[in-house]
Amino acid sequence: MNISIILVSYNTKDLTRDCINSIYKYTKDVEFEIFADMIEKEFPDVKLIRNPDNKGFGAANNIAIRLSNAKYVFLLNTDTVLINNAIKIMYDFLEKNPDVGACGGNLYDENMQPSTSKMPFPNVLNCTSISWIYKAVKNKLYKLKEIKKVEEVDSIIGADMLLRKSVLDEVGLFDENIFMYGEEVDLCKRIKNNGYKIKAIPEPKIIHFGGKSTSNFFKNIKLRVQNKYYYVRKHNGKLCLYLMKLSYCTLHLICYIFTLNKNHLDLLKLHYSG
Numbered sequence: 001m002n003i004s005i006i007l008v009s010y011n012t013k014d015l016t017r018d019c020i021n022s023i024y025k026y027t028k029d030v031e032f033e034i035f036a037d038m039i040e041k042e043f044p045d046v047k048l049i050r051n052p053d054n055k056g057f058g059a060a061n062n063i064a065i066r067l068s069n070a071k072y073v074f075l076l077n078t079d080t081v082l083i084n085n086a087i088k089i090m091y092d093f094l095e096k097n098p099d100v101g102a103c104g105g106n107l108y109d110e111n112m113q114p115s116t117s118k119m120p121f122p123n124v125l126n127c128t129s130i131s132w133i134y135k136a137v138k139n140k141l142y143k144l145k146e147i148k149k150v151e152e153v154d155s156i157i158g159a160d161m162l163l164r165k166s167v168l169d170e171v172g173l174f175d176e177n178i179f180m181y182g183e184e185v186d187l188c189k190r191i192k193n194n195g196y197k198i199k200a201i202p203e204p205k206i207i208h209f210g211g212k213s214t215s216n217f218f219k220n221i222k223l224r225v226q227n228k229y230y231y232v233r234k235h236n237g238k239l240c241l242y243l244m245k246l247s248y249c250t251l252h253l254i255c256y257i258f259t260l261n262k263n264h265l266d267l268l269k270l271h272y273s274g
Contacts, residue, residue, distance in 0.1 A: 003091060003162075004068035005076055007036040008060040012078045015209065017042065022081040030088045032074075035064035057158070058174030058183035065173055070165060075184075077159040079209040080107075086204030090162040093201055101167040101196030102188065104156030105204025106146050114146040115208050118153040118200045121189055122232055124240040147202045154192070156200055158184030159208045167196055175234075181220070182227040189235055218263040225270055 005023060009016045020034065020043055034046045047067075051060055065073050072094060074087055090103050107115040120126055161184060171190045174183045188198050225248070232241050249268055256264035 001033055001068075001070040002031040003033075003072045003074050003087060004064065004070040005032055005034045005074045005087070006061055006064040006068075007034065007076055007078050008057055008064075009036060009078045010054060016078040018081050019076065019078050020046065022083070023076075023087070026082040026085050027087045028085050030091050032087065033068075033070065035067065036078075056176065056179035056183075058178055058180075058187075059176040062173040062176065065165075065168060068165065073163050073165055073168070075158055075161045075163065076206075077208065080159055081207045082205075083108075083207060084203075084205045086160070086206055087162070089204045090201065093199070094162060094164060097197075097199070099197055100164075100199050101171075101191040101194075102156065102161055102163045103199045103201055104160050104162070105201055105206060107157060107159060107206055107208040108146075110207060110209055112207070114144040115210065116144060117147055117157055118151070119155045119157065119185060121154040121185065121235075122228055122240075123236060124243055127228065127232060127240060127244045147200050149202060151200045153198055153200045155185045155188035156198060157208075159210075160204070160206050164196075167191055167194070170194060178227045178230060179223060180227075181224045182231055186231055186234070189231075218267070221267060222270060225267070 007016060007019060016036065020036070023032075023034065034043070035049055036043075036046050049064055049067075051063065054060075061075055072091060074090070086105050090105060093103055094100055104117060107117045109115045171187075171194050173187075175186050178186060192198060229241065229244070232244060252264040252268045255261070256268065
């Protein structure tokens with residue numbers, strides 16, 4: 001088997017259906033199998049995995065990865081649809097570049113505008129509230145640019161990630177202490193620490209609707225903050241962690257003073273104790 005395609009579905013049944021249909025429509029000239037956790041009757045060829053407990057995105061992927069005997073595993077969010085033969089393009093790229101441990105393609109929103117396809121590793125410069133505000137303002141003023149050429153990056157978005165199975169056997173699977181958000185960054189960090197490259201390539205094209213399985217703004221922030229603190233504690237050390245906490249505590253204290261929104265107090269407690 002060339003590729004195991006892994007879909008983790010949580011409250012996204014209709015989106016998952018569209019995602020699987022797009023895989024069958026566009027994926028040609030490569031042998032693949034699909035692991036998913038729903039839609040048993042509509043797609044009898046899909047290998048169904050029922051998870052009685054929601055232990056997070058990384059943990060769910062790990063279950064399917066352990067069952068795979070393929071050369072590669074392709075992690076695909078269920079809130080995506082392929083619009084070209086993206087999986088075969090990534091497969092061919094990894095076949096020709098044995099020093100690359102993982103790759104991803106171009107992601108677009110539902111209006112075909114470029115979406116986030118890659119991320120830097122968290123560090124003391126990009127993990128403070130000032131950098132967060134800067135990025136938020138920049139994203140409002142400037143549109144994201146699509147990938148135009150092959151780029152070596154820190155991390156690719158887990159919405160479309162083709163991984164070399166032999167590399168996963170070497171570095172380990174997703175860290176299951178990370179429930180959701182940031183698990184792919186931690187994995188890419190470990191892949192690069194082991195001497196492999198992470199590449200973003202321009203030809204694969206996938207629409208990523210984004211954020212359909214979670215909708216609560218402050219709940220999402222809490223998850224992201226907790227996981228970023230975990231990552232920084234694991235990979236960057238105490239100085240970066242303390243600077244992050246100081247900057248975010250200051251930000252949410254100011255936000256609470258001006259808005260009186262108690263969610264900012266909850267986040268303040270999280271930053272103080274996390």
